[in-house]
Amino acid sequence: MITAFVLVHADADRIPETAQAIADLEGVSEVYSCAGDVDLVAVVRVREHEQLADVIAGGLSKVGGVRSTTTHIAFRSYSSRDDASAFAVGLD
Template sequence: MITAFVLIRAQGNRIAALGEAIAELPRVAEVYSVTGPYDLVAVLRLKELDELDDVVTQGILAMVGVERTETLLAFRAYPKRLLDAGFALGIENSRDS
């Protein structure tokens, strides 16, 4: 299984609609609205690398309101328990504020 992260810059008035539309594409596992230079991040789960073209070029980039994408391929996933612990720290800290 190949995991890819697609960083998406979108027109401001289209972010919510694009997030929902992208989430419905085949091979898209999750879509997040984020801060920073990009507006959305899509997490893709692919069986073969060729599917990346189908999802990104023919799918996401073809949508009205998408200005730019940048795709990152994951090399390695670290144990889920470590990821969960890292995210839990952020949640606990925000509760203390």
């Protein structure tokens, strides 16, 4: 699974509608509104790199209210959670 974080600059008066339209796109797993240099952060998860172009350039960038985007592709995932313990629930 390929994960990309898309930083979105949006029209200030359309942020909620823009966020929902982005969240409705296939391949977008989450959208966060946030404070700071960008208005929204979208998490895109696809199986193949070629799908990134379809989701981001072909869909997300064309959503009404999106002014510009910057994409960061994740290499590895790190977590402090103990995922193995979640699978051991009920095995005692």
